[in-house]
Amino acid sequence: EIVMTQSPLSLPVTPGEPASISCRSSQSLLDSVDGNIYLDWYLQKPGQSPQLLIYALSYRASGVPDRFSGSGSGTDFTLKISRVEAEDVGVYYCMQRNEFPVTFGPGTRVDIK
Amino acid sequence: QVRLQESGPGLVKPSETLSLTCSVSGGTISSYSWTWIRQPAGKGLEWIGRIFASGSIEYNPSLRARVSMSLDKTKIQFSLRLTSVTAADSAVYYCARDTPYLLWGQGTRVTVSS
Numbered sequence: 001e002i003v004m005t006q007s008p009l010s011l012p013v014t015p016g017e018p019a020s021i022s023c024r025s026s027q028s029l030l031d032s033v034d035g036n037i038y039l040d041w042y043l044q045k046p047g048q049s050p051q052l053l054i055y056a057l058s059y060r061a062s063g064v065p066d067r068f069s070g071s072g073s074g075t076d077f078t079l080k081i082s083r084v085e086a087e088d089v090g091v092y093y094c095m096q097r098n099e100f101p102v103t104f105g106p107g108t109r110v111d112i113k
Numbered sequence: 114q115v116r117l118q119e120s121g122p123g124l125v126k127p128s129e130t131l132s133l134t135c136s137v138s139g140g141t142i143s144s145y146s147w148t149w150i151r152q153p154a155g156k157g158l159e160w161i162g163r164i165f166a167s168g169s170i171e172y173n174p175s176l177r178a179r180v181s182m183s184l185d186k187t188k189i190q191f192s193l194r195l196t197s198v199t200a201a202d203s204a205v206y207y208c209a210r211d212t213p214y215l216l217w218g219q220g221t222r223v224t225v226s227s
Binding site for chain 2: 102
């Protein structure tokens, strides 16, 4: 199975400042047939179910603020928050669905400094 | 507005079978794929498997020997069975629709203990 890693695992942030989370996969997530990269980002706020932020590398899910953006290629991916807000705290997970079984990264805990 | 709701016993004895149901309201189950994901307390997410509206199923190889899923289109729900449970199966179990997972249930906590 594809192993997903994330860094850092903990990220203290200052409101108004940018933040970045890295995710790496043990194999390329580039689909050779359609050229898409099936890498998604989820945020799990305290006490809640995970919520979809970014899908297929860089597409924001409906209702997700444009301060969130996803990028990357092959095996290295980044989630960026242009200006962190207090409501952005929680655990961020990257997830690959390019190959069966679907696998998640270990999560990055984001909290306010 | 489509909603997912997990239900089932919160406590299961070791070696017994865990059975959960995800009820879909406000929509049909005759499209999409339907997934189970779990999260042990304080830990990350583990994909258990998914069932397609067509009836085809994919299980995580790590659980394949113990897991089964089914779909009930008349009741608009899908189910998870996990046999021979141990304490390691204690987790919050989520159901979700399709990929990417835009729609999740609220989760149901299952504890395996005698």
